[in-house]
Amino acid sequence: MGFTPFKDSYRYLNFLIIFLLTLLLLYLIIPLFISGTIKIWVNISELDGAAGYFSLKIGMIMEIILMGPVFGIIYYFLMKSLIKNVDENQGRNKYVLYFLEIGVLLFINISVMGHIVHLLFDYGNWIYRESNVMDTSQLYLFLYYSDEWLGHHLIHIAFFGYITLALITEFIGQEHRKLNSDELIYTIASGVGLSVVFSYYTYEGQAAFMIFILFILLLIIEIIILFIKKINPLERPILLATIITSIVVIIFFICWIILFGIKPYYPFVYQPSEL
Numbered sequence: 001m002g003f004t005p006f007k008d009s010y011r012y013l014n015f016l017i018i019f020l021l022t023l024l025l026l027y028l029i030i031p032l033f034i035s036g037t038i039k040i041w042v043n044i045s046e047l048d049g050a051a052g053y054f055s056l057k058i059g060m061i062m063e064i065i066l067m068g069p070v071f072g073i074i075y076y077f078l079m080k081s082l083i084k085n086v087d088e089n090q091g092r093n094k095y096v097l098y099f100l101e102i103g104v105l106l107f108i109n110i111s112v113m114g115h116i117v118h119l120l121f122d123y124g125n126w127i128y129r130e131s132n133v134m135d136t137s138q139l140y141l142f143l144y145y146s147d148e149w150l151g152h153h154l155i156h157i158a159f160f161g162y163i164t165l166a167l168i169t170e171f172i173g174q175e176h177r178k179l180n181s182d183e184l185i186y187t188i189a190s191g192v193g194l195s196v197v198f199s200y201y202t203y204e205g206q207a208a209f210m211i212f213i214l215f216i217l218l219l220i221i222e223i224i225i226l227f228i229k230k231i232n233p234l235e236r237p238i239l240l241a242t243i244i245t246s247i248v249v250i251i252f253f254i255c256w257i258i259l260f261g262i263k264p265y266y267p268f269v270y271q272p273s274e275l
Contacts, residue, residue, distance in 0.1 A: 011085060012170045013183050013237040015078050016190040019162075022074050023197070026066040034059045054127075060119050068115040072108035075162055079104050082166060085173040093172050103165045111158035118151025118205075149267075152205030159197065160214055163242060170238040171225075178235050187237040191244025198245060199252040206267040212253040219246035 038061075039053040079100070088094045125147045128140055179187060198215065202208040222243055225231060233240040253269070260270045 010177070010179065010183055010237055011081060011175075012166075012173070013179070013186055013190070015082055015166055016194075016237060016241055017186060018078060019075070019166075020190055020193045020197075022071065026071055027063075030062065030066060034062050056123070060123065064115050064119050068112035069108075072111055076104060076108065079165065079169065082169040082173065085175060086169065087174055090172075096168070096172055100165055100169060103161065107158045107161035107165065110154050110161070114151055114154030114156075114158055117146055118155060121146035121151060148206050152202075152207045153210060156198070156202055156205070156207040156211055160211065163194065163238075163245075164218070167238050167242055170236055176235045178232070179237060179240075183237065184234070187240050188244060190237070191241035192248065194241060194245040195248035195252070199249045200272070203256070203269060204271050204273060206271065208253060208256075208269045209267050211249065215246040215249045218242065219250065222246070 036058045037055045038058060039055055041051060041053045043049050043051045083097060083100060086093055086097060088097055121143055125143045128143055132140070134140065198211050199208075202211045222239065226233065231239070233243060256269060260275060262268050263270065
């Protein structure tokens with residue numbers, strides 16, 4: 001089996017590989033080498049300038065920057081590369097491209113907001129629990145909601161949107177060809193990699209049920225399009241990878257429920273830390 005040079009490989013497959021490797025690099029590797037804290041001093045005007053400080057981990061600040069705007073900029077250029085392969089004069093592609101460009105900016109902003117909200121309120125949640133017991137006071141409910149629900153859900157909506165926009169771009173793009181054998185292996189691996197992002201890691205953030213529903217809908221839409229448009233998934237790496245991702249996420253969710261049961265209230269599934 002020969003290996004396709006990266007410069008000659010499918011641009012849609014290159015998107016998947018760079019997307020996942022960048023995500024891995026920014027989320028797992030770089031923060032491991034960043035340690036220490038900084039003190040943020042604050043003067044409170046309403047208390048006649050009384051001053052104090054709180055500490056923030058440098059790694060957390062870097063995660064906000066790297067996973068939000070830095071990854072967003074990388075995604076922007078990845079999508080720009082895919083959009084170049086779309087003939088805007090064909091059919092309604094011109095209007096679809098407007099939608100895609102707006103969608104790219106929208107999901108980048110949602111991702112940035114999600115990481116800021118989650119990481120800062122997660123820290124606030126931790127500070128509160130260090131000095132108080134968990135309760136149902138308005139302050140703690142606000143901290144908990146912002147951390148566990150709003151922040152995590154925004155992040156996973158953004159990443160689902162990232163992949164969906166790339167899928168749409170592939171669908172209206174040109175130059176589709178059958179994957180080489182090594183490209184097929186990379187595509188399958190990318191599908192498995194995406195399933196890791198969208199399965200286990202959504203559980204601790206209480207976004208698993210939402211992601212489960214989104215991938216059921218995505219898989220149904222993909223199957224309908226496959227039959228109506230007679231598309232060969234072996235010619236569409238992003239389509240094939242997202243089909244694999246959808247199937248794995250759905251199976252993982254069902255197996256998780258079978259193994260650990262279900263809660264009678266949202267988010268319905270147990271977090272790994274609760275088991």
